[in-house]
Amino acid sequence: MASTDKLPTRAENFADWYVELIQRAKLADYSDVKGCMVIRPNGYAIWENMQRALDGMFKETGHVNAYFPLLIPEEYLNREKEHVEGFKPQLAVVGYAGGAPLEPGQRYVIRPTSETIINRSFAKWIQSYRDLPLLINQWANVMRWEMRTRLFLRTTEFLWQEGHTCHETEGEAQDETLKMLEVYRRFAEDYMAMPVLCGQKTESEKFPGAVRTYSIEAMMQDKKALQAGTSHMLGQNFAKMFETQFQGRDGKQHFAWQTSWGVSTRLIGALILTHSDDAGLVVPPKLAAQHAVIIVIGKTPEERAKVKERAAALAADLNQNGVRTIVDDDESKMPGFKYYEYDLRGMCLRIELGPKDLEKNQCVLARRDQRQADGKAVKQFLQLAETVAKAKEALDDMQKSLLEKAKAFRAANTFEVNSYDEMKAKADAGFLLAHWNGDAKVEARIKEETGLTTRNRPFDLKQEPGKCVVTGEPSPGRIVFSKAY
DSSP states (O other), X not given: OOTTSOOOOTTTOHHHHHHHHHHHTTSEEEOSSTTOEEEOHHHHHHHHHHHHHHHHHHHHTTOEEOOOOSEEEHHHHHHSHHHHHHHGGXXXXXOEETTEEOOTTSOEEEOSOOHHHHHHHHHHHOOBXXXXXXXXXXXXXXXXXXXXXBTTTBOSEEEEEEEEEEESSHXXXXXXXXXXXXXXXXXXXXXXXXXXXXXXXXXXXXXXXXXXXXXEEEEOTTSOEEEEEEEEEEETHHHHHHTOEEEOTTSSEEEOEEEEEEEETHHHHHHHHHHOBTTBOOOOGGGOSOSEEEEEOOSSHHHHHHHHHHHHHHHHHHHHTTOOEEEEOOTTSOHHHHHHXXXXXXXXXXXXXXXXXXXXTEEEEEEEEEEOTTSOEEEEEEXXXXXXXXXXXXXXXXXXXXXXHHHHHHHHTEEEOOSHHHHHHTTTSSEEEEEOOOOHHHHHHHHHHHOOEEOOEETTSOOOOEEOTTTOOEESSEEEEEOBO
């Protein structure tokens, strides 16, 4: 496909649009390792900005970073039956080392998550209640052998952070679980401009080995749900398996109360699916690698020289004021081609500067998220002296507008359903708020017959008793059902 060919539209084929956008915007590519991806510089820059923001938020809440081994002794996983059963189909096992087979009991698992091996360290580090709380985070890669993969959303290897904490009491652990869920909510909404529902997962959807699992759930543009982050109240399950104990204030031995929580490079997929359009990538300014590009326009060397000089000065002013800006003076590409490329790659602001603009002491500003009915960019003429202030204003407004647009889309595609027939009819319509009797067998039946899964029971959803849409039995309140990634 030629580089100037248009992307498939979302209406034509949403799945093809998503994959094509990622590759054409140079965010990621397929690897020769089945199910794995190569994250290209454009994609990794977004992940770096996500890391910086989240890492700062973790440290503000008292957490510190550490690193634990990639390989976990297979025996560690076998200690926690529910945990290993939950991950068993996805495990990658190392059976050879140094050219020789490893004996049973000596094999290793490439971490699918690190609760087990981290508990081995916690058991050594924690002796007294004075050692608590222990608040650890690690930035790492994990591996889960996936049968059906999709770039960023589900790959065999992915990058993430996983928080692991130990507490003196159940109440402190529960508070930590919800505190970190709130950190994820703030990050999703304040940085990603992606509204989320915070709530508790059902028993069948919770993390293997957890007492309770909470999630943030977002609606993508195809009206499917995406679980964007989870926070788990682990209770004392892992502590008992690995004897993570401490001497309490009463002089007796107690098992630690624990939590774990994580988000991954799946967030890049969520960002794409929430905001991008038929012209390409749209990135909220707080996470964009670059905010603006100044495109130099001019036919003769003399014209271009004057424009380049002014563009360099303007870029310096913008960068000094927090607007990350580059200058494109590549003479081998026409301006129209550059506009297309920067739209495709998600540049927040495009500034056009040519000899006629210099004569009028002006420039042309186009904002990535504002399009005309024909899909072309909305252009604004600015005096050069006001460009810095207007660019900052445009970025702030873009960040807010993306969130409001996503909220409006979710609201327009969220429905109460009061019968199973209505649920089936609206299965592809978005988020369905339905009464359910809490029976896992009924939950499984709904999934099998409609493709709908429970997402979570949102904290801010007013709960009133009703009747299960499937059985007619009493229901404590509505829960969110949706088709999901």
